[in-house]
Amino acid sequence: MNGRNGTAPEALLEIKPLGAETRSTIGTTKTVGTAGIVSVMVKVTAVSGDAPTLDIKVQDGDTDPPTTDRKTWPQITAVGEYQAYFRITKRCVRYASTIAGVNPSFTYSVYVTA
Numbered sequence: 001m002n003g004r005n006g007t008a009p010e011a012l013l014e015i016k017p018l019g020a021e022t023r024s025t026i027g028t029t030k031t032v033g034t035a036g037i038v039s040v041m042v043k044v045t046a047v048s049g050d051a052p053t054l055d056i057k058v059q060d061g062d063t064d065p066p067t068t069d070r071k072t073w074p075q076i077t078a079v080g081e082y083q084a085y086f087r088i089t090k091r092c093v094r095y096a097s098t099i100a101g102v103n104p105s106f107t108y109s110v111y112v113t114a
Contacts, residue, residue: 015095016110018045022103027095029064032112034091042073042082044108052104053077056097058112060090076106 016027032038042056054076059066070093071086095110 012041012111012113014109015093015112016108018043018107018109020046020105020107021097021099022105024098025096026065027110029066029092029094030112031091032088032093036087037085038088038093039083039085039113040071041111042076042108043111044076044079044082044106046107047077047079047105049104050102052099052101052106054097054099054104054106054108056082056095056110058086058088058093058095058110060088060093062090062092064092066090066092066094 013030013032015030040058056076057072058070059068060070061067070088071084073082076082093112099106
């Protein structure tokens with residue numbers, strides 16, 4: 001995060017705003033333009049609960065909702081920044097998360113290059 005006031009740099013498109021989640025979620029579809037190599041960053045700023053786990057995947061598709069899984073991160077259990085580069089083949093993307101554990105809570109955001 002190199003933007004002003006803790007915001008994302010202009011080259012990144014926010015597909016999940018920073019916020020706490022206690023259950024699995026599916027993000028809103030965003031249009032990234034043409035297919036190609038993208039960078040996706042998952043930034044986790046807080047974790048709580050007993051044995052909390054967060055699984056994140058990015059999906060793409062030609063229409064809303066995207067349905068093809070393109071990238072799945074190794075299971076996240078701690079605060080940190082998790083970045084990956086991979087190829088998307090369609091113009092629409094979204095994230096999907098699975099949260100597990102006893103009273104789990106993850107505060108995180110997801111960005112993709114636009």
